[in-house]
Ligand code: BES
């Protein structure tokens with residue numbers, strides 16, 4: 079879809095469909111009132127008859143509105159004016175796009191972007207309109223044998239209306255919103271692909287394509303390289319699989335070499351059976367999503383590359399399957415990580431932390447200003463926070479606050495959980511330096527505590543996206559989170575440099 083921005087004075091502009099808001103109860107917005115004057119009260123009539131109360135997310139499509147320069151007029155409910163905020167704004171845009179997609183309109187003129195949203199400027203409104211629209215029209219039909227006609231959408235061009243004073247900021251918002259949406263789409267596609275297609279080698283191939291397109295440096299470590307580096311933890315997870323593991327490092331340099339990069343480390347388990355500690359059969363298919371951390375790193379790097387962000391970023395992705403098999407790691411096996419610390423693998427299903435710990439040690443060689451890992455790490459995080467917030471842990475409070483604020487702005491929120499040393503006791507092992515699990519209580523915290531033992535030399539944060547990276551049920555599929563949070567974070571760092 080193509081997006082463009084226009085400012086004010088659009089009474090004469092023509093379109094296949096114009097999109098205007100109605101507040102509850104039955105109150106036309108400015109843009110709607112302007113059109114109503116042209117149409118000599120036609121809209122007022124409709125609203126007064128009770129066909130559009132203005133409830134948040136409701137839509138009403140009108141054809142042949144008298145004297146209107148548009149083939150169609152789409153009324154969109156906004157809820158009560160005094161309750162209209164970020165959530166209602168995004169709901170209205172999403173509802174509008176869904177309604178538009180069901181019409182034959184090739185283009186539309188969207189007035190919702192000119193509505194005031196408390197504390198948010200034109201850049202924010204445009205960026206979110208673009209992200210919400212792209213999210214609403216996203217389809218994954220690559221694995222279907224025939225194109226899906228029912229979900230085809232004629233909408234090609236969307237013009238976003240903003241107030242004149244916000245024109246320049248709106249252009250910036252359009253750039254960031256579109257780059258973020260493209261990054262999310264990549265992350266969603268990779269997440270949605272089945273594990274027999276999206277293997278560690280496939281992820282490496284995708285990284286190569288990004289490197290080529292956006293001029294990034296890339297290294298892919300093979301099994302032998304990992305052996306030389308002593309990545310015993312990562313290798314112990316790969317043992318049961320016939321797919322060769324990969325460790326991908328992508329370097330984006332948009333600022334001077336001297337500027338320390340932010341390192342993003344993404345869990346890339348392309349399928350998690352649990353290994354010898356095998357998972358139950360029900361819903362095991364969803365473990366193809368266990369590489370969504372890796373996908374979010376690639377998606378974020380795509381966004382960064384597309385924006386030509388004046389900043390340095392490194393993406394590190396340990397990628398492997400977690401399979402049972404004759405040479406798979408057994409519960410009780412003890413492995414030596416790249417850091418030299420030994421780990422008793424009490425449960426082979428706690429594999430994410432095992433591949434991440436070596437990747438985190440490897441990331442140190444890039445001398446990062448901060449390291450952020452992103453992982454579908456624990457079922458316990460889904461129990462704690464559901465599918466709303468990503469779990470956030472950090473060894474630095476300022477970094478945690480910065481990430482929380484980025485999540486708020488991006489409408490991709492995280493919640494700060496504790497990483498106190500008191501929890502470290504749960505990882506005690508009678509045989510190795512520590513174990514890879516800490517029992518049922520506070521499962522997300524002990525997983526983070528495990529990672530903290532490998533990140534003492536750097537400012538580090540951990541995002542547990544087990545509840546936010548994908549949806550189950552009827553709308554099963556990857557969400558593209560937390561690409562918006564990460565892109566916003568990096569854009570903020572680039573701006574403040
Ligand atoms: N990939 C899973 C975490 C997960 C489970 C994410 C369900 C989303 C939904 C991870 O590798 C895992 O299996 N974690 C175990 C850890 C346990 C063995 C300590 C878990 O959460 O059960």
Ligand code: MN
Nearest residue numbers: 350427428429
């Ligand atoms: Mn697991």
Ligand code: ZN
Nearest residue numbers: 347350368430
């Ligand atoms: Zn896993």
